[in-house]
Amino acid sequence: MWLTIFFCVTLLYIIYRLIKFWIINPWSIQRDFSRQGVPGRYIPIVGEILHRHQAILDDKPYSYVEQAAIKFGDYYHSSFGPFPCLHTSDPGLIESVLKTNSRFYHRAKLGRAILSAFLGYENVLLAEDENHTRHRRLVTPVFQHQNLNSMISSMANITSSFLEKWRITNNEKSSPLTLDISKEMSNLTLDIVTGCVFGVEAMQDRHIHEFIYENLKVATNEMEKRIYNMTIIIPIIKDLPLPGKRRIDKCRRDIKNITLKIINQRRQGLTKATCKGEFLL
Structure with missing residues (x-):
C-alpha cells in the first residue's frame, strides 16, 4: 500500500513539474508582462519556434523579428518554447541592461543552454560575474x-x-x-x-x-x-x-x-x- 502511494505521489509530482515548466511558469511571466503594458503574444508550449523556423526555411531569418517589431514596436514579449523572452531595440533599454544596471542581469537560460552545448560554460561568452571579468581580462x-x-x-x-x-x-x-x-x-x-x-x-x-x-x-x-x-x-x-x-x-x-x-x-x-x-x- 505504502509503495503504491509513494509511486502515485512521485508520478503526480513529475506531472506537476512538467506542467509547471511548460505551462505555469511561462504563462505567469507572460501575464506579468501584459499587466505592465508590454505588448506581445504568448503561444503555449512551443512559443515562436515554428514561426522562427519557417523564417529560416524561407531564407529570411530576420523576417520574423522585422514583422514583430512592426506589429509591437521597440519592445515586446514572446516565448521560445517554454522560455519567455523580452525583445527590445530601444537604445535606452539596451544601455540599461548591458551597462547601467548590468550587475542585475544575467545571460538567459535559453541562450546558455544553446551555446553551452558546443562551447561549454568556461568562456568569455557564457561566464558570469567575477568569472566573466577574469576571462575578459585575459583576452583584453x-x-x-x-x-x-x-x-x-x-x-x-x-x-x-x-x-x-x-x-x-x-x-x-x-x-x-x-x-x-x-x-x-x-x-x-x-x-x-x-x-x-x-x-x-x-x-x-x-x-x-x-x-x-x-x-x-x-x-x-x-x-x-x-x-x-x-x-x-x-x-x-x-x-x-x-x-x-x-x-x-x-x-x-x-x-x-x-x-x-x-x-x-x-x-x-x-x-x-x-x-x-x-x-x-
Whole structure:
C-alpha cells in the first residue's frame, strides 16, 4: 500500500513539474508582462519556434523579428518554447541592461543552454560575474589599440589574396564561378584569426581549415535540429547521450584538440604572431 502511494505521489509530482515548466511558469511571466503594458503574444508550449523556423526555411531569418517589431514596436514579449523572452531595440533599454544596471542581469537560460552545448560554460561568452571579468581580462591584451593596428596590414593582405584566388579561379573556368560563400567566408575568417594571432605558418595549413569548417558545420546543423525539436531545452533529455549530442561533443573535442595543437606550436616558437603588443598566450 505504502509503495503504491509513494509511486502515485512521485508520478503526480513529475506531472506537476512538467506542467509547471511548460505551462505555469511561462504563462505567469507572460501575464506579468501584459499587466505592465508590454505588448506581445504568448503561444503555449512551443512559443515562436515554428514561426522562427519557417523564417529560416524561407531564407529570411530576420523576417520574423522585422514583422514583430512592426506589429509591437521597440519592445515586446514572446516565448521560445517554454522560455519567455523580452525583445527590445530601444537604445535606452539596451544601455540599461548591458551597462547601467548590468550587475542585475544575467545571460538567459535559453541562450546558455544553446551555446553551452558546443562551447561549454568556461568562456568569455557564457561566464558570469567575477568569472566573466577574469576571462575578459585575459583576452583584453589582444584587442589593445597597438595590437589591432599591427594586424590591419595582415588582414588587408589576407583578404586581397583571397580575392586574387577567386579571380584566378574564375579566369581558369569557362563557365561562371560558383562559390559556397558560407564556406569561403569561414575560411577567410580562419585565415585572419590564425594568421594574425597564431602566425602565417598555421594559416597555410589547409587541413586545419577543412577540419575546423567541417566540424563547425556538423555541430551547427545538429544544434539547429536540437533547437527546433526542443531537445536542447528539455531538462534531463538535453543531457542524454543521444546521437545528435554525441556528434556535437565529438566536434567540440576535435576543435579543442586542434586549437590546443595550434597554441602549443605558438608557445614552442614554431609560429609567430602578427600582433606586436602584449600577446594573449
